Amino acid sequence: MSNGETSRNTVGRPAGAEGERVRLDLLEAARQHFLKSEFKAVSVRQIAESAGVNAAMVNYYFGSKQGLYIAMVEDLVAKLEESVKALGEDHTLSVEDFSRTYSRLLAENPWWPNFIIREVLFSEGETREVMIRRFASAFAPRLLASIKQDISSGHYREELDPALTMISMMGLTIFPFLAKPIMESVLNVTLDADFAEQLSEHNIELFQQGVLNAAGSGGTS
Amino acid sequence: MSNGETSRNTVGRPAGAEGERVRLDLLEAARQHFLKSEFKAVSVRQIAESAGVNAAMVNYYFGSKQGLYIAMVEDLVAKLEESVKALGEDHTLSVEDFSRTYSRLLAENPWWPNFIIREVLFSEGETREVMIRRFASAFAPRLLASIKQDISSGHYREELDPALTMISMMGLTIFPFLAKPIMESVLNVTLDADFAEQLSEHNIELFQQGVLNAAGSGGTS
DNA sequence: CAATTAATTAATTAAATGTTTAATTAATAA
DNA sequence: TTATTAATTAAACATTTAATTAATTAATTG
Numbered sequence: 001m002s003n004g005e006t007s008r009n010t011v012g013r014p015a016g017a018e019g020e021r022v023r024l025d026l027l028e029a030a031r032q033h034f035l036k037s038e039f040k041a042v043s044v045r046q047i048a049e050s051a052g053v054n055a056a057m058v059n060y061y062f063g064s065k066q067g068l069y070i071a072m073v074e075d076l077v078a079k080l081e082e083s084v085k086a087l088g089e090d091h092t093l094s095v096e097d098f099s100r101t102y103s104r105l106l107a108e109n110p111w112w113p114n115f116i117i118r119e120v121l122f123s124e125g126e127t128r129e130v131m132i133r134r135f136a137s138a139f140a141p142r143l144l145a146s147i148k149q150d151i152s153s154g155h156y157r158e159e160l161d162p163a164l165t166m167i168s169m170m171g172l173t174i175f176p177f178l179a180k181p182i183m184e185s186v187l188n189v190t191l192d193a194d195f196a197e198q199l200s201e202h203n204i205e206l207f208q209q210g211v212l213n214a215a216g217s218g219g220t221s
Numbered sequence: 222m223s224n225g226e227t228s229r230n231t232v233g234r235p236a237g238a239e240g241e242r243v244r245l246d247l248l249e250a251a252r253q254h255f256l257k258s259e260f261k262a263v264s265v266r267q268i269a270e271s272a273g274v275n276a277a278m279v280n281y282y283f284g285s286k287q288g289l290y291i292a293m294v295e296d297l298v299a300k301l302e303e304s305v306k307a308l309g310e311d312h313t314l315s316v317e318d319f320s321r322t323y324s325r326l327l328a329e330n331p332w333w334p335n336f337i338i339r340e341v342l343f344s345e346g347e348t349r350e351v352m353i354r355r356f357a358s359a360f361a362p363r364l365l366a367s368i369k370q371d372i373s374s375g376h377y378r379e380e381l382d383p384a385l386t387m388i389s390m391m392g393l394t395i396f397p398f399l400a401k402p403i404m405e406s407v408l409n410v411t412l413d414a415d416f417a418e419q420l421s422e423h424n425i426e427l428f429q430q431g432v433l434n435a436a437g438s439g440g441t442s
Numbered sequence: 443c444a445a446t447t448a449a450t451t452a453a454t455t456a457a458a459t460g461t462t463t464a465a466t467t468a469a470t471a472a
Numbered sequence: 473t474t475a476t477t478a479a480t481t482a483a484a485c486a487t488t489t490a491a492t493t494a495a496t497t498a499a500t501t502g
Contacts, residue, residue: 012467013479022479038259044460054481059461117338121402128402136407156432163408164423165432171396176388178399181342181349186357187384202385210431211377211386234449234498243449265490275451280491 023061025051030072035114039069076115087139092146095169099200106177107196113177172203244282246272251293256335260290297336305359313370314363316390320421327398328417334398393424
């Protein structure tokens, strides 16, 4: 007996301890729990058990439960910023590039939608504002500029509202990943990289051509 | 002193008490709190204070905190089912009807997206399955049938994948409301009924015609 | 009118939680 | 080798929470 699965039950500093290992294990366990449940719903003891260490380690390494949460968020934000680099840095960002790159990133980082929902859609005040400024504004103005350019060049129809058109493209691209459980349950698909690619090609074509059959149709309304 | 704002501080049954009033006040306060924060993050005391009654009333009327939560969910589900009746009961559901009706419903019930995110996207197991069966399956098959019909009749392009096309329409319609804080912050708009209508007309047109200018264009890719 | 039932409050209880502390062992520096 | 520092655990602590209880008052019923 004497539970062996949770934490070492010998007191004192263990042989060959380096610290960094425990720190990383805690960060990973924190990510798993905090992305699944909300801050208050996760206990320090739960996280510590998942990481296989004593609960006091959270305070030892991160000062407090909140400190661990913040460290985890900063870890993910760093990963996100790394990913977003894939969108380049031009003044404009074509809808094709946006759609393909975003689909791939969302499929590659399944934790992303949950993270955004928690940090942007649900959190209040400063956190939300910072996240929005940090990411939305990283590509939204560029995507908008690209759409405006295509409208004024006559490539896109001139009666289009650029802002609404941008929202449309974002909805086409992002919604399936936000609604992942519904998609997978109702449509019997898996949102993996393959499906994401198929989806983004479909989205681009629908965005550009619409659904109507060009060869004069009719249809019973 | 002797706090007068929270709960009556005279003991015993108050004159003219009917019970139903307190019950409804608690339900409303519960909705406000539970849709903003997660179950564990909301205390019975908070809810009771918002409703202006003693915390013990939660247990008196609903048995437990969880009982109150369930009662609140059932209340909202009933309201949702009432709303969904607006989608009719035909075998098929046109994308136009879906887009217009859904946009209106989402704008009229601002709590809906938050509620769905909590109950469907975040909750686990049974609750999620029940919600998906109860709503998604109430219109998804009908929308799909309508799209399939338009494809086989030649009204829509035949190379379209019906399932992906349905997802597209759902994304166009629902995403702006899910991402409400981002929309309002980045785009400087308010997601009211007016904007919802404008949005759904835009979506229908984009869905049908796409963005390309029919009169032979070109564009520098 | 008396007895019972309904509605409400304040006080209490028991469990859980985040954090701190003291003890303990290993690693390192003097 | 000795003293100090780092890493770890178990236990204790203070706080918060949901839930229960007993007291109290009004309404209803017989």
